[in-house]
Amino acid sequence: MKRRLVIIAILGSICLSSIPVYASLDQVNDYLSEYGSDTSSHYTEEYINDSISNKTLFIRKSVGANDSEGVDPIKEREIFAELSKQDWFDYNNIYCITFGADSSLFISFNEYDIKNGTVLISGSPIKYPWLIKSEDELTTETKKFIGRVAQELLQYNIDHSIDLGIGSGGEDALKISECGGAAEVSGTCEHEGKSYDFTTVFTYKSNSEWDGTYDAIYVGANGIDLYGEYKELSSIELE
Numbered sequence: 351m352k353r354r355l356v357i358i359a360i361l362g363s364i365c366l367s368s369i370p371v372y373a374s375l376d377q378v379n380d381y382l383s384e385y386g387s388d389t390s391s392h393y394t395e396e397y398i399n400d401s402i403s404n405k406t407l408f409i410r411k412s413v414g415a416n417d418s419e420g421v422d423p424i425k426e427r428e429i430f431a432e433l434s435k436q437d438w439f440d441y442n443n444i445y446c447i448t449f450g451a452d453s454s455l456f457i458s459f460n461e462y463d464i465k466n467g468t469v470l471i472s473g474s475p476i477k478y479p480w481l482i483k484s485e486d487e488l489t490t491e492t493k494k495f496i497g498r499v500a501q502e503l504l505q506y507n508i509d510h511s512i513d514l515g516i517g518s519g520g521e522d523a524l525k526i527s528e529c530g531g532a533a534e535v536s537g538t539c540e541h542e543g544k545s546y547d548f549t550t551v552f553t554y555k556s557n558s559e560w561d562g563t564y565d566a567i568y569v570g571a572n573g574i575d576l577y578g579e580y581k582e583l584s585s586i587e588l589e
Contacts, residue, residue, distance in 0.1 A: 379394055467529045
């Protein structure tokens, strides 16, 4: 009974109506069956908010007392990331609530936003990157802005004359990971006959390839930390 009350409260808060579309749910269940076991299981439902055509997948997960992998938030993100990449997957959001196998122990409630690629962990107001894009998945405008931020950070921390050739093809030589306004940029630049293998991490907001703001998190070159402390993109808090 306690489990049902929690689920009703959560679903009521997002104001969705249940409209099952069994073909999609069957595909989801087939996919998730690979991650079940004798002590863990998944129960799925589908909800559609007619006013905004928002299709949401609700997953109730039950895990055994010794099933550490079943409650691993990183593993859950990986599983749902691969699920969202399936050709048949057409949901806008995934809501996953996890209980202990005895149905009385609430463990977590995570909200996955497919469009923005972000996740809210256990109802927290803080978002984290989830579906991280590479440079090939970004618009040219975004790549150029991100490249200019990386160049400016190198100019501040190494030398003001460093030029990455952004706008003349230099942005295509950068390795970029990006999600929800957080980015990691790495590459190689030359200055006064010396080569620098660099990494920059920052959050940003942009209006165009020339206009925007950013907040530096980390700058490093040739294995030396020049500014801040390195953070994995998936651990950065988003606004």
